[in-house]
């Protein structure tokens with residue numbers, strides 16, 4: 240397998256959206272909205288183009304990762320600038336052979352070299368603990384509802400980057416989208432059936448788990 244990781248280019252846009260749709264469809268709720276989020280993100284003020292990568296397998300794009308600006312609003316009134324990745328996805332036929340690991344590791348290294356302070360993301364801990372992410376509680380970072388969730392994960396990009404921080408995370412508003420907008424965009428893709436799945440039930444439970 241010849242693997243290349245490179246920045247996303249305009250020629251990749253539709254292919255990347257198709258992979259996002261395949262990877263997320265019915266995974267966390269019936270249907271998905273990640274392909275629409277990716278579509279919107281590239282023109283959003285919070286988008287970090289230098290950190291958006293695709294991974295090619297033998298010349299074919301098979302996954303991508305996207306980053307946006309985020310911040311921690313601290314109890315002392317100060318804001319700490321952070322970055323966040325997501326969506327991140329690999330074509331289902333290539334899951335669990337290390338492609339996600341290569342792409343995520345590459346993006347973290349580039350983010351470090353660019354001087355960013357820390358990455359905050361939401362997801363299953365088992366997806367991101369292999370890269371050193373720990374629950375936000377370890378760094379006194381909670382969600383805007385002031386609760387600590389197991390699914391809020393943080394990775395300082397240099398020693399001490401998250402020392403003495405206390406506050407809540409604010410992710411980009413690019414993730415806010417209406418069902419109507421997603422539906423309208425989804426019509427430009429081949430029909431896929433929306434189904435209720437076991438993975439949605441697991442996600443529902445996981446996303447409400449508090450870190451206590």
Ligand SMILES: CC(C)(COP(=O)(O)OP(=O)(O)OC[C@H]1O[C@@H](n2cnc3c(N)ncnc32)[C@H](O)[C@@H]1OP(=O)(O)O)[C@@H](O)C(=O)NCCC(=O)NCCS
Pocket residue numbers: 262263266325326327328329330333334335336337338339340341362365366367369
């Ligand atoms: C999550 C995703 C990007 C991971 O990519 P991948 O190429 O399949 O992952 P890798 O093979 O590189 O796995 C790296 C490590 O992550 C962890 N991991 C990844 N998927 C996992 C799973 N389903 N269950 C448990 N651990 C998992 C493991 O530690 C794994 O290492 P291992 O295989 O040596 O045990 C991919 O599965 C995907 O596209 N999923 C659907 C979309 C999604 O949920 N994205 C994340 C939320 S934004």
